[in-house]
Amino acid sequence: MSDIEKVKKLREATGAGFKDCNIAIKESKGDLDKAIEILRVKGISKASKKMSRDAKEGVVAVSGNEDKLSLIEVNCETDFVAKNDDFINFVKELSELNNSVNSNIDDLKKSIMGNEQSVEDNLVALIAKIGEKITIGKTKTIENEGTINSKYLHTVVKDNLGKLAVAVSLETKENSEAVKSFGKQLSMHIAASNPIALDQDLIDQSIIDKEQELVTEELKNSGKPEEIAKKISLGKMNKFKEENALLTQAWVMEPKKKVKDILNELSISDLKIKEFVRFKIGE
Numbered sequence: 001m002s003d004i005e006k007v008k009k010l011r012e013a014t015g016a017g018f019k020d021c022n023i024a025i026k027e028s029k030g031d032l033d034k035a036i037e038i039l040r041v042k043g044i045s046k047a048s049k050k051m052s053r054d055a056k057e058g059v060v061a062v063s064g065n066e067d068k069l070s071l072i073e074v075n076c077e078t079d080f081v082a083k084n085d086d087f088i089n090f091v092k093e094l095s096e097l098n099n100s101v102n103s104n105i106d107d108l109k110k111s112i113m114g115n116e117q118s119v120e121d122n123l124v125a126l127i128a129k130i131g132e133k134i135t136i137g138k139t140k141t142i143e144n145e146g147t148i149n150s151k152y153l154h155t156v157v158k159d160n161l162g163k164l165a166v167a168v169s170l171e172t173k174e175n176s177e178a179v180k181s182f183g184k185q186l187s188m189h190i191a192a193s194n195p196i197a198l199d200q201d202l203i204d205q206s207i208i209d210k211e212q213e214l215v216t217e218e219l220k221n222s223g224k225p226e227e228i229a230k231k232i233s234l235g236k237m238n239k240f241k242e243e244n245a246l247l248t249q250a251w252v253m254e255p256k257k258k259v260k261d262i263l264n265e266l267s268i269s270d271l272k273i274k275e276f277v278r279f280k281i282g283e
Contacts, residue, residue: 006032014039015086015129040121043128055133057082060165060279061095062151064141069149069167070099073137073279081132088158090126094119094136095160103139140277142169147274150183154191163281166190169274182266185253190278195246198273203241211240246273 001009003025010021010032016039024042028034058075059082074091081087093113101107109120117125127134142149147169153162166187172179197203215236219229242248247260254262263271 003030006030006035010035010039014125016043016125039128040124043124053077053133055135056282058134058137058281059088059091059157059161059163060153060281061091061098061161062153062165062167063095063099063160064149066149068099068141068143069151069169070095070103070139070141071165071167071277071279072098072103072139073281075133075135075137075281076130077132081130081134083157084130086126087130087134088161090122091161092159098139099141102143103141105136105139108136108139138279140167140279142167142275142277144169144171144274146173147171148175148179148183150180150187152184152187152191164191164279166276166278168276171272171274172268172270174268174271176268178266179268179271182262182271186259186273186276189249189252189259190246190276192252193246193249194278194280195249195276196244198246198275200241200245200248203245208237208241212237215240246276 003022006025007018007021010016010025011018013032014021014036016024020039020042021035024035024038025032027038055075055077057077057079058073060071060073062069062071064070072091072095074087074094076082076087094108097111097113097119098108101111109118111119113119113122115122123134123136150168150170152166153160153164155163157163168183168187168190170179170183170186196207212233215233219233222229224232247258247263249259251257251259251262263273
């Protein structure tokens with residue numbers, strides 16, 4: 001095999017440019033495996049310089065089925081790269097692997113991809129090829145016994161990739177169209193309303209404390225008597241909890257009703273919202 005043929009093969013294997021491949025072939029004295037290693041080392045060098053930059057674009061991918069759903073966020077620097085075929089193909093395969101390892105990020109990075117290289121090595125190679133910082137962000141797998149899972153993708157980039165993704169787990173023994181339809185609608189509601197907890201009692205105390213701090217500061221400058229200020233503060237905090245807990249949010253498709261009202265109207269005695277997850281690029 002001539003050096004030119006080896007350069008061509010190396011380009012196909014690594015996606016690196018002609019000049020880099022040509023140098024690597026010369027440095028490795030024609031040994032393709034060694035040339036790939038040389039490029040990987042150079043790729044790591046190139047990648048490390050890019051890792052200090054911001055990566056606020058990207059996609060969220062969803063993989064799985066009614067029994068188990070997994071979400072993974074992969075970030076890049078520009079929306080242009082988020083639509084790049086190499087990036088999309090990497091994320092699609094990564095998403096399936098993420099589902100198989102139940103969103104364990106350490107296991108995911110060590111997982112072997114279709115080209116027989118690890119996720120970590122493929123990520124480095126992709127950064128070197130594309131020229132942008134690319135990072136694996138949030139991951140989450142929903143798998144609960146006796147549940148039916150639903151998903152929703154908003155601003156779809158391609159197939160199972162979007163800018164916003166939601167997964168919902170409904171606990172029930174009834175695997176009916178009514179349950180599946182509610183799961184889909186609930187996923188869409190969560191995408192639009194962005195609840196921070198299922199119920200008001202489950203809102204993280206640090207979030208409540210921060211909101212109380214903001215309300216107190218706002219009322220301090222209002223000039224209202226202390227007793228009236230306390231009542232207003234209580235009202236504002238109750239409204240904050242109501243609007244941010246899923247069960248007490250106004251149902252997007254019928255705002256006069258709350259999510260818990262819609263749940264009750266289905267008249268499925270054992271139906272409960274077990275858990276949900278919402279990932280949006282940039283949040």
